[in-house]
Amino acid sequence: MKEKMLTRLERDRLSARVKALEEAAATAAAAKDAEKASGGEDMSAAAGATAPPLKKTTQKKKTTGAAAALPTDMENPFWNVRFEPADVKNLGLTKTFKGHSLAVSAVALHPTKPVCATASDDRTWKMWALPDGELVMAGEGHRDWVSTVAFHPKGLHLASGSGDATVKLWDFQSGTCALTFKEHTHAVWSVAFHLHGDLLLSASLDHSARMWDIVSQRCRTTFRGHVDSVNEVVWQPYAAALATASSDKTVSVWDARTGLCAQTYYGHYNSCNGLAFNLRGDTIASCDADGVVKVWDVRMVAERLSIDVGPHPVSALAIDRSGELVACASDDGRVRVHSLTDGSEQANMLAHDDAVQSLAWDPNGKFLLTGGSDKSFRLFG
Numbered sequence: 196m197k198e199k200m201l202t203r204l205e206r207d208r209l210s211a212r213v214k215a216l217e218e219a220a221a222t223a224a225a226a227k228d229a230e231k232a233s234g235g236e237d238m239s240a241a242a243g244a245t246a247p248p249l250k251k252t253t254q255k256k257k258t259t260g261a262a263a264a265l266p267t268d269m270e271n272p273f274w275n276v277r278f279e280p281a282d283v284k285n286l287g288l289t290k291t292f293k294g295h296s297l298a299v300s301a302v303a304l305h306p307t308k309p310v311c312a313t314a315s316d317d318r319t320w321k322m323w324a325l326p327d328g329e330l331v332m333a334g335e336g337h338r339d340w341v342s343t344v345a346f347h348p349k350g351l352h353l354a355s356g357s358g359d360a361t362v363k364l365w366d367f368q369s370g371t372c373a374l375t376f377k378e379h380t381h382a383v384w385s386v387a388f389h390l391h392g393d394l395l396l397s398a399s400l401d402h403s404a405r406m407w408d409i410v411s412q413r414c415r416t417t418f419r420g421h422v423d424s425v426n427e428v429v430w431q432p433y434a435a436a437l438a439t440a441s442s443d444k445t446v447s448v449w450d451a452r453t454g455l456c457a458q459t460y461y462g463h464y465n466s467c468n469g470l471a472f473n474l475r476g477d478t479i480a481s482c483d484a485d486g487v488v489k490v491w492d493v494r495m496v497a498e499r500l501s502i503d504v505g506p507h508p509v510s511a512l513a514i515d516r517s518g519e520l521v522a523c524a525s526d527d528g529r530v531r532v533h534s535l536t537d538g539s540e541q542a543n544m545l546a547h548d549d550a551v552q553s554l555a556w557d558p559n560g561k562f563l564l565t566g567g568s569d570k571s572f573r574l575f576g
Contacts, residue, residue: 263393263410265452271433273474280517281560283532283542289562289574292328294321299566301343301553306350311555311564313572314341320355320365326574334365336372343385348392356383362397362407376407378414385427387437394451396437398428404439406451416454420447427469431493432476440467446481446491460491462498469511473518473535480521480535482509488523490535502538504531513563515556522563524551530565530575546573 297316309325322332339358353365364374381400395407404418423442446460463483470481479491486505511524523531532542547567554565562576
Protein backbone atom coordinates (compact mmCIF):
# COMPACT_ATOMS: atom_id res chain seq x y z
CA MET A 196 0.00 0.00 0.00
CA LYS A 197 2.86 2.35 0.86
CA GLU A 198 4.50 1.68 -2.51
CA LYS A 199 1.26 2.72 -4.20
CA MET A 200 1.15 5.86 -2.08
CA LEU A 201 4.76 6.68 -2.97
CA THR A 202 3.95 6.27 -6.69
CA ARG A 203 0.97 8.55 -6.24
CA LEU A 204 3.09 11.17 -4.50
CA GLU A 205 5.69 11.12 -7.28
CA ARG A 206 2.93 11.50 -9.86
CA ASP A 207 1.50 14.46 -7.98
CA ARG A 208 4.93 16.07 -7.72
CA LEU A 209 5.49 15.80 -11.49
CA SER A 210 2.05 17.29 -12.11
CA ALA A 211 2.88 20.12 -9.76
CA ARG A 212 6.10 20.88 -11.65
CA VAL A 213 4.28 21.02 -14.98
CA LYS A 214 1.68 23.31 -13.47
CA ALA A 215 4.40 25.57 -12.03
CA LEU A 216 6.00 25.98 -15.48
CA GLU A 217 2.65 26.88 -16.99
CA GLU A 218 1.99 29.47 -14.31
CA ALA A 219 5.46 30.98 -14.81
CA ALA A 220 4.52 31.82 -18.42
CA ALA A 221 1.46 33.78 -17.28
CA THR A 222 1.49 37.38 -16.19
CA ALA A 223 2.10 38.36 -12.55
CA ALA A 224 -1.48 39.54 -12.18
CA ALA A 225 -2.89 36.26 -13.46
CA ALA A 226 -0.63 34.30 -11.12
CA LYS A 227 -1.85 36.33 -8.18
CA ASP A 228 -5.48 35.72 -9.11
CA ALA A 229 -4.80 31.99 -9.48
CA GLU A 230 -3.25 31.89 -6.00
CA LYS A 231 -6.30 33.56 -4.51
CA ALA A 232 -8.57 31.14 -6.30
CA SER A 233 -6.70 28.08 -5.00
CA GLY A 234 -8.59 28.16 -1.70
CA GLY A 235 -7.51 28.41 1.92
CA GLU A 236 -7.16 26.29 5.02
CA ASP A 237 -10.40 26.65 6.93
CA MET A 238 -11.93 25.23 10.02
CA SER A 239 -15.71 25.11 10.26
CA ALA A 240 -17.72 24.70 13.45
CA ALA A 241 -20.93 22.71 13.59
CA ALA A 242 -23.56 21.41 15.98
CA GLY A 243 -25.09 18.46 14.21
CA ALA A 244 -24.55 20.05 10.76
CA THR A 245 -21.77 21.71 8.78
CA ALA A 246 -21.52 25.47 9.32
CA PRO A 247 -20.00 28.10 6.96
CA PRO A 248 -16.19 28.22 7.00
CA LEU A 249 -14.62 30.58 9.47
CA LYS A 250 -12.71 33.57 8.16
CA LYS A 251 -9.21 32.81 6.98
CA THR A 252 -6.38 34.69 8.66
CA THR A 253 -2.69 34.87 7.88
CA GLN A 254 -0.20 33.79 10.50
CA LYS A 255 2.80 36.12 10.64
CA LYS A 256 6.16 34.51 11.23
CA LYS A 257 7.80 35.40 14.52
CA THR A 258 10.97 37.48 14.25
CA THR A 259 12.24 36.90 17.79
CA GLY A 260 15.00 34.46 18.61
CA ALA A 261 12.88 32.70 21.23
CA ALA A 262 12.86 28.90 21.20
CA ALA A 263 11.26 26.16 23.24
CA ALA A 264 13.29 24.55 26.00
CA LEU A 265 14.55 21.07 25.20
CA PRO A 266 12.88 18.27 27.17
CA THR A 267 14.42 16.94 30.36
CA ASP A 268 14.02 13.75 32.36
CA MET A 269 11.41 14.32 35.06
CA GLU A 270 10.06 12.29 37.95
CA ASN A 271 7.20 10.19 36.65
CA PRO A 272 4.21 10.74 38.99
CA PHE A 273 2.73 7.40 37.89
CA TRP A 274 5.79 5.29 38.70
CA ASN A 275 4.32 3.88 41.93
CA VAL A 276 0.64 4.28 41.02
CA ARG A 277 -1.36 1.19 40.14
CA PHE A 278 -4.53 1.36 38.07
CA GLU A 279 -7.01 -1.44 37.57
CA PRO A 280 -6.90 -2.95 34.06
CA ALA A 281 -9.74 -2.07 31.69
CA ASP A 282 -12.75 -4.38 31.99
CA VAL A 283 -12.30 -5.91 28.55
CA LYS A 284 -14.46 -8.96 29.32
CA ASN A 285 -17.52 -6.72 29.24
CA LEU A 286 -16.28 -4.47 26.43
CA GLY A 287 -18.94 -4.12 23.73
CA LEU A 288 -19.93 -1.85 20.87
CA THR A 289 -21.70 1.22 22.24
CA LYS A 290 -22.04 3.42 19.17
CA THR A 291 -21.03 3.69 15.51
CA PHE A 292 -20.37 7.09 13.93
CA LYS A 293 -20.15 7.72 10.19
CA GLY A 294 -18.84 11.20 9.52
CA HIS A 295 -16.32 10.80 6.72
CA SER A 296 -16.66 9.93 3.03
CA LEU A 297 -13.50 7.78 3.03
CA ALA A 298 -11.52 5.63 5.47
CA VAL A 299 -10.86 6.91 9.01
CA SER A 300 -7.09 6.69 9.35
CA ALA A 301 -6.60 7.98 12.90
CA VAL A 302 -8.43 8.79 16.12
CA ALA A 303 -7.30 10.88 19.10
CA LEU A 304 -8.88 11.80 22.43
CA HIS A 305 -8.90 15.29 23.98
CA PRO A 306 -6.71 15.46 27.12
CA THR A 307 -9.44 16.88 29.39
CA LYS A 308 -12.83 16.92 27.63
CA PRO A 309 -15.17 14.23 26.25
CA VAL A 310 -14.12 15.07 22.70
CA CYS A 311 -12.34 13.08 20.01
CA ALA A 312 -10.72 13.94 16.69
CA THR A 313 -10.65 11.80 13.55
CA ALA A 314 -8.46 11.96 10.44
CA SER A 315 -9.57 10.63 7.09
CA ASP A 316 -8.51 9.83 3.55
CA ASP A 317 -11.11 12.42 2.46
CA ARG A 318 -8.47 15.13 3.23
CA THR A 319 -10.23 16.40 6.36
CA TRP A 320 -10.05 16.07 10.12
CA LYS A 321 -13.10 16.43 12.33
CA MET A 322 -13.74 16.89 16.03
CA TRP A 323 -16.69 15.22 17.76
CA ALA A 324 -18.40 15.42 21.15
CA LEU A 325 -18.68 12.10 22.98
CA PRO A 326 -20.70 10.00 23.57
CA ASP A 327 -23.35 11.43 21.20
CA GLY A 328 -21.02 12.05 18.27
CA GLU A 329 -22.09 15.64 17.52
CA LEU A 330 -19.79 17.39 15.06
CA VAL A 331 -17.94 20.19 16.84
CA MET A 332 -15.43 21.36 14.24
CA ALA A 333 -13.85 20.38 10.94
CA GLY A 334 -10.59 21.31 9.26
CA GLU A 335 -9.90 21.49 5.53
CA GLY A 336 -6.60 22.54 4.01
CA HIS A 337 -4.52 19.45 3.35
CA ARG A 338 -4.12 18.57 -0.33
CA ASP A 339 -4.07 14.82 0.27
CA TRP A 340 -5.28 12.24 2.78
CA VAL A 341 -4.89 13.10 6.46
CA SER A 342 -3.06 10.24 8.17
CA THR A 343 -2.70 11.39 11.77
CA VAL A 344 -3.99 13.84 14.40
CA ALA A 345 -2.90 14.70 17.95
CA PHE A 346 -4.29 17.12 20.55
CA HIS A 347 -2.06 19.68 22.25
CA PRO A 348 -1.71 18.82 25.99
CA LYS A 349 -3.67 21.97 26.86
CA GLY A 350 -6.40 21.07 24.39
CA LEU A 351 -6.44 24.37 22.45
CA HIS A 352 -4.64 23.13 19.34
CA LEU A 353 -4.59 20.11 17.08
CA ALA A 354 -1.72 18.85 14.94
CA SER A 355 -2.29 16.91 11.73
CA GLY A 356 -0.06 15.12 9.23
CA SER A 357 -0.88 14.30 5.65
CA GLY A 358 0.06 12.59 2.43
CA ASP A 359 0.86 16.06 1.09
CA ALA A 360 4.08 15.90 3.20
CA THR A 361 3.02 18.71 5.55
CA VAL A 362 2.38 19.03 9.28
CA LYS A 363 -0.26 21.58 10.24
CA LEU A 364 -1.12 23.15 13.59
CA TRP A 365 -4.76 24.24 13.99
CA ASP A 366 -5.86 26.89 16.48
CA PHE A 367 -9.35 26.33 17.91
CA GLN A 368 -9.72 29.88 19.27
CA SER A 369 -8.99 31.70 16.02
CA GLY A 370 -10.48 28.96 13.88
CA THR A 371 -7.51 28.84 11.50
CA CYS A 372 -4.44 26.87 10.51
CA ALA A 373 -1.80 28.62 12.62
CA LEU A 374 1.32 26.91 11.28
CA THR A 375 2.36 24.70 8.39
CA PHE A 376 5.66 22.81 8.41
CA LYS A 377 6.83 21.72 4.95
CA GLU A 378 10.32 20.27 5.39
CA HIS A 379 9.30 16.61 4.98
CA THR A 380 9.66 15.39 1.40
CA HIS A 381 7.13 12.55 1.55
CA ALA A 382 3.95 11.60 3.39
CA VAL A 383 3.69 12.19 7.14
CA TRP A 384 2.39 9.17 9.06
CA SER A 385 2.43 10.22 12.72
CA VAL A 386 2.57 13.29 14.98
CA ALA A 387 2.98 13.55 18.77
CA PHE A 388 3.12 16.50 21.20
CA HIS A 389 5.56 16.65 24.09
CA LEU A 390 4.04 16.90 27.57
CA HIS A 391 4.75 20.67 27.73
CA GLY A 392 3.26 21.30 24.29
CA ASP A 393 6.08 23.40 22.78
CA LEU A 394 7.65 20.54 20.82
CA LEU A 395 5.96 18.39 18.20
CA LEU A 396 7.26 15.19 16.63
CA SER A 397 6.46 13.85 13.17
CA ALA A 398 7.33 10.63 11.33
CA SER A 399 7.52 10.37 7.57
CA LEU A 400 7.86 8.16 4.53
CA ASP A 401 11.08 10.10 3.79
CA HIS A 402 12.91 7.82 6.32
CA SER A 403 13.14 10.54 8.99
CA ALA A 404 11.44 11.86 12.10
CA ARG A 405 11.50 15.56 12.94
CA MET A 406 11.05 17.65 16.06
CA TRP A 407 9.27 20.97 15.47
CA ASP A 408 9.64 23.97 17.74
CA ILE A 409 6.22 25.60 18.07
CA VAL A 410 7.69 28.72 19.71
CA SER A 411 10.30 29.52 17.03
CA GLN A 412 8.18 27.88 14.30
CA ARG A 413 11.00 25.82 12.78
CA CYS A 414 12.40 22.31 12.61
CA ARG A 415 14.58 21.88 15.69
CA THR A 416 16.01 18.41 15.04
CA THR A 417 15.90 15.79 12.30
CA PHE A 418 16.32 12.19 13.45
CA ARG A 419 18.03 10.19 10.71
CA GLY A 420 19.09 6.56 10.86
CA HIS A 421 16.21 4.45 9.58
CA VAL A 422 16.59 3.14 6.03
CA ASP A 423 12.88 2.94 5.27
CA SER A 424 9.66 4.76 6.12
CA VAL A 425 9.24 5.89 9.74
CA ASN A 426 5.66 4.88 10.48
CA GLU A 427 5.13 6.08 14.05
CA VAL A 428 6.78 8.31 16.64
CA VAL A 429 5.93 8.65 20.35
CA TRP A 430 7.41 10.43 23.37
CA GLN A 431 8.57 8.44 26.38
CA PRO A 432 6.42 9.69 29.31
CA TYR A 433 8.16 12.30 31.49
CA ALA A 434 11.49 11.83 29.72
CA ALA A 435 13.76 13.42 27.12
CA ALA A 436 13.50 10.38 24.86
CA LEU A 437 11.30 9.38 21.94
CA ALA A 438 10.78 6.14 20.03
CA THR A 439 10.22 5.45 16.34
CA ALA A 440 8.87 2.43 14.46
CA SER A 441 10.04 1.85 10.90
CA SER A 442 9.43 -0.28 7.83
CA ASP A 443 13.09 -1.31 8.14
CA LYS A 444 11.80 -3.75 10.83
CA THR A 445 13.35 -1.89 13.77
CA VAL A 446 12.28 0.21 16.74
CA SER A 447 14.69 2.96 17.79
CA VAL A 448 14.92 5.15 20.90
CA TRP A 449 16.40 8.64 20.49
CA ASP A 450 17.67 11.38 22.78
CA ALA A 451 15.69 14.52 21.90
CA ARG A 452 18.44 16.76 23.31
CA THR A 453 21.22 15.45 21.06
CA GLY A 454 19.26 14.00 18.16
CA LEU A 455 21.24 10.77 18.46
CA CYS A 456 19.93 7.20 18.49
CA ALA A 457 20.37 5.75 21.97
CA GLN A 458 19.12 2.22 21.30
CA THR A 459 17.75 0.10 18.46
CA TYR A 460 15.58 -2.97 19.01
CA TYR A 461 15.80 -5.82 16.49
CA GLY A 462 13.43 -8.77 16.29
CA HIS A 463 10.61 -7.95 13.88
CA TYR A 464 10.61 -9.75 10.53
CA ASN A 465 8.36 -7.29 8.72
CA SER A 466 7.50 -3.60 8.67
CA CYS A 467 6.86 -2.09 12.13
CA ASN A 468 3.59 -0.21 11.86
CA GLY A 469 3.01 1.17 15.35
CA LEU A 470 4.28 1.39 18.89
CA ALA A 471 3.31 2.67 22.33
CA PHE A 472 4.84 3.30 25.75
CA ASN A 473 3.14 2.32 28.97
CA LEU A 474 2.39 5.10 31.47
CA ARG A 475 5.45 4.25 33.57
CA GLY A 476 7.66 4.59 30.51
CA ASP A 477 9.61 1.38 31.13
CA THR A 478 7.90 -0.75 28.45
CA ILE A 479 7.46 -0.38 24.70
CA ALA A 480 5.03 -2.44 22.64
CA SER A 481 5.45 -2.56 18.85
CA CYS A 482 3.47 -4.27 16.08
CA ASP A 483 4.26 -5.36 12.54
CA ALA A 484 2.78 -6.43 9.21
CA ASP A 485 3.08 -10.13 10.15
CA GLY A 486 0.59 -9.64 12.98
CA VAL A 487 3.27 -9.91 15.67
CA VAL A 488 3.42 -7.69 18.76
CA LYS A 489 6.70 -7.45 20.64
CA VAL A 490 7.13 -6.11 24.16
CA TRP A 491 10.47 -4.48 25.00
CA ASP A 492 11.99 -3.75 28.41
CA VAL A 493 13.46 -0.24 28.18
CA ARG A 494 15.74 -0.56 31.22
CA MET A 495 17.12 -3.98 30.27
CA VAL A 496 17.16 -3.11 26.53
CA ALA A 497 15.75 -6.53 25.72
CA GLU A 498 12.72 -8.26 24.26
CA ARG A 499 10.42 -9.38 27.06
CA LEU A 500 7.56 -10.97 25.16
CA SER A 501 6.41 -11.82 21.63
CA ILE A 502 2.68 -12.14 20.91
CA ASP A 503 1.32 -13.66 17.68
CA VAL A 504 -1.86 -11.72 16.88
CA GLY A 505 -1.82 -12.68 13.15
CA PRO A 506 -2.07 -13.84 10.51
CA HIS A 507 -3.31 -10.41 9.45
CA PRO A 508 -1.15 -7.27 9.81
CA VAL A 509 -1.52 -5.20 12.98
CA SER A 510 -1.63 -1.53 11.99
CA ALA A 511 -1.82 0.13 15.42
CA LEU A 512 -1.84 -0.61 19.13
CA ALA A 513 -2.59 1.12 22.43
CA ILE A 514 -1.68 0.27 26.04
CA ASP A 515 -4.29 0.94 28.72
CA ARG A 516 -3.46 3.08 31.75
CA SER A 517 -2.75 0.04 33.93
CA GLY A 518 0.07 -0.98 31.62
CA GLU A 519 -1.18 -4.56 31.70
CA LEU A 520 -3.24 -4.71 28.50
CA VAL A 521 -2.51 -3.87 24.87
CA ALA A 522 -5.26 -3.43 22.27
CA CYS A 523 -4.28 -4.36 18.71
CA ALA A 524 -5.93 -3.05 15.52
CA SER A 525 -5.99 -5.75 12.86
CA ASP A 526 -6.55 -5.66 9.10
CA ASP A 527 -9.26 -8.33 9.42
CA GLY A 528 -11.55 -5.80 11.14
CA ARG A 529 -10.99 -7.17 14.63
CA VAL A 530 -9.56 -5.67 17.80
CA ARG A 531 -7.71 -8.11 20.02
CA VAL A 532 -6.67 -7.32 23.58
CA HIS A 533 -3.71 -9.20 25.05
CA SER A 534 -1.99 -9.31 28.41
CA LEU A 535 1.44 -7.68 28.53
CA THR A 536 2.40 -10.07 31.32
CA ASP A 537 2.01 -13.45 29.62
CA GLY A 538 0.63 -12.58 26.16
CA SER A 539 -2.71 -14.30 26.71
CA GLU A 540 -5.73 -13.09 24.75
CA GLN A 541 -8.20 -11.23 26.94
CA ALA A 542 -10.72 -10.09 24.32
CA ASN A 543 -11.40 -10.56 20.60
CA MET A 544 -14.00 -8.29 19.01
CA LEU A 545 -15.25 -7.75 15.48
CA ALA A 546 -14.87 -3.97 15.49
CA HIS A 547 -15.28 -2.86 11.85
CA ASP A 548 -16.47 -4.13 8.48
CA ASP A 549 -13.00 -3.47 7.07
CA ALA A 550 -9.47 -3.00 8.42
CA VAL A 551 -9.09 -1.29 11.80
CA GLN A 552 -6.59 1.53 11.27
CA SER A 553 -6.39 3.25 14.65
CA LEU A 554 -7.48 2.99 18.28
CA ALA A 555 -7.14 4.83 21.58
CA TRP A 556 -7.96 4.04 25.21
CA ASP A 557 -9.93 6.48 27.30
CA PRO A 558 -7.46 8.00 29.85
CA ASN A 559 -9.84 6.87 32.61
CA GLY A 560 -9.96 3.32 31.30
CA LYS A 561 -13.71 3.31 30.64
CA PHE A 562 -13.89 2.88 26.86
CA LEU A 563 -11.97 2.20 23.66
CA LEU A 564 -12.23 4.32 20.50
CA THR A 565 -11.48 2.81 17.07
CA GLY A 566 -11.32 4.05 13.48
CA GLY A 567 -11.55 1.90 10.36
CA SER A 568 -11.42 1.66 6.59
CA ASP A 569 -15.22 1.29 6.56
CA LYS A 570 -15.44 5.12 6.95
CA SER A 571 -16.62 4.89 10.56
CA PHE A 572 -15.27 5.36 14.07
CA ARG A 573 -16.73 3.35 16.93
CA LEU A 574 -17.01 3.48 20.69
CA PHE A 575 -16.63 0.35 22.80
CA GLY A 576 -17.51 0.54 26.48
